[in-house]
Amino acid sequence: MNFSPDQNELMARARADLRMGVPVVVDGPTPLLAATAETLNTDRLGTMMALSQDAMLVVTARRAATLKAAAYDGDLARVKLPRDATLAWVNGIADPAGDLMHPMKGPLSCARGGNVETHRFAIQLAKAARLLPAVVCIPLEHALSFAAEHNLVYLSAHSGQAMLDASSPLHSVISARLPMEVSEAGRLHVFRPEDGGEEHYAIEIGKPDRAEPLLTRLHSACFTGDLMGSLKCDCGPQLRAALAQMGDEGHGVLLYMNQEGRGIGLANKMRAYSLQDQGFDTVEANHRLGFEDDERDFRLGAAILKSMGFSKARLLTNNPRKVAMMCENGIDVTERVPLHVGENPHNHAYLATKVAKSGHLK
Numbered sequence: 001m002n003f004s005p006d007q008n009e010l011m012a013r014a015r016a017d018l019r020m021g022v023p024v025v026v027d028g029p030t031p032l033l034a035a036t037a038e039t040l041n042t043d044r045l046g047t048m049m050a051l052s053q054d055a056m057l058v059v060t061a062r063r064a065a066t067l068k069a070a071a072y073d074g075d076l077a078r079v080k081l082p083r084d085a086t087l088a089w090v091n092g093i094a095d096p097a098g099d100l101m102h103p104m105k106g107p108l109s110c111a112r113g114g115n116v117e118t119h120r121f122a123i124q125l126a127k128a129a130r131l132l133p134a135v136v137c138i139p140l141e142h143a144l145s146f147a148a149e150h151n152l153v154y155l156s157a158h159s160g161q162a163m164l165d166a167s168s169p170l171h172s173v174i175s176a177r178l179p180m181e182v183s184e185a186g187r188l189h190v191f192r193p194e195d196g197g198e199e200h201y202a203i204e205i206g207k208p209d210r211a212e213p214l215l216t217r218l219h220s221a222c223f224t225g226d227l228m229g230s231l232k233c234d235c236g237p238q239l240r241a242a243l244a245q246m247g248d249e250g251h252g253v254l255l256y257m258n259q260e261g262r263g264i265g266l267a268n269k270m271r272a273y274s275l276q277d278q279g280f281d282t283v284e285a286n287h288r289l290g291f292e293d294d295e296r297d298f299r300l301g302a303a304i305l306k307s308m309g310f311s312k313a314r315l316l317t318n319n320p321r322k323v324a325m326m327c328e329n330g331i332d333v334t335e336r337v338p339l340h341v342g343e344n345p346h347n348h349a350y351l352a353t354k355v356a357k358s359g360h361l362k
């Protein structure tokens with residue numbers, strides 16, 4: 001009998017530890033002790049710097065572009081921590097909140113050469129934990145014994161990265177009847193991934209014929225738009241219009257994916273909103289934070305539809321990437337059904353940016 005957590009379960013622990021500010025040990029070609037800048041405290045930063053002269057702050061090339069730091073590793077930059085670096089210094093590099101007030105951060109010296117597989121995995125782990133992708137790292141010689149001695153999570157970068165790339169299998173947990181305003185014949189299904197990540201939901205309206213193309217909406221969670229009636233986006237009106245159309249037609253499935261803020265989480269989305277108040281658009285704001293424009297994994301939606309027995313969809317969306325990802329993952333999109341609702345003076349520029357920069361269709 002073995003109760004020890006496997007690599008998948010250790011990844012979930014690692015995300016939770018990073019969110020609390022506890023470092024994790026990442027093994028690979030260059031073993032590291034890694035802690036996310038956003039949650040690290042002064043004590044632990046001091047201990048890391050005392051253990052090594054070679055502490056670094058790893059950021060994405062997106063963040064490095066704003067910092068004018070050299071991204072010698074392509075998608076990453078390893079900024080060397082000066083010996084007198086403080087937590088405020090680290091946070092100033094990691095978080096763009098103060099960029100306009102304190103634009104001169106440099107000169108920043110960046111490492112080059114060597115294998116960065118472990119660094120890259122640490123950044124991916126920070127993103128998976130919905131934290132800013134900025135990680136303080138020090139090299140370790142005896143990774144496994146260091147982890148055991150300090151009771152830290154120990155991960156292999158190689159197999160951990162493969163798990164992140166694969167996207168976790170989802171399992172149906174429960175479904176129950178949910179009479180709704182748009183249709184009394186509603187049913188809510190809950191799906192849970194194996195990796196301890198966010199649950200996702202499918203709202204089934206009526207009894208859709210599994211052999212026919214299904215009216216579907218692949219909707220990403222937007223707390224501000226869906227629940228608060230925010231005028232900054234079109235999510236709330238899109239959610240309600242999609243459900244209303246399914247109610248009118250008598251059947252459909254709305255996939256409600258807990259991928260808030262295009263997969264960066266609500267805290268980071270609010271950071272992006274704060275940058276938007278400084279004049280940056282939705283794409284620029286994501287980049288300044290160190291993220292790609294869109295960090296969502298659209299494969300999950302296709303996996304849920306397939307597990308419910310569907311293989312053809314009429315997809316309610318203006319986003320051609322959603323159509324492409326559905327098709328690549330085994331759902332034949334027989335029709336794209338446009339969903340243009342909820343434009344207002346506050347979201348006009350946001351919608352225009354989606355068309356100009358993110359490939360959305362008018």
Ligand SMILES: Nc1nc2c(ncn2[C@@H]2O[C@H](COP(=O)(O)OP(=O)(O)OP(=O)(O)O)[C@@H](O)[C@H]2O)c(=O)[nH]1
Binds near residue numbers: 261
């Ligand atoms: N990072 C970030 N996310 C945002 C912003 N505004 C809205 N969102 C998120 O963007 C997502 C919008 O999701 P969807 O409406 O499903 O997707 P879409 O790509 O616009 O495509 P369609 O609506 O299907 O045309 C939600 O997760 C929102 O939380 C923003 O300014 N920055």
Ligand SMILES: [Zn+2]
Binds near residue numbers: 222225226233
């Ligand atoms: Zn929204």
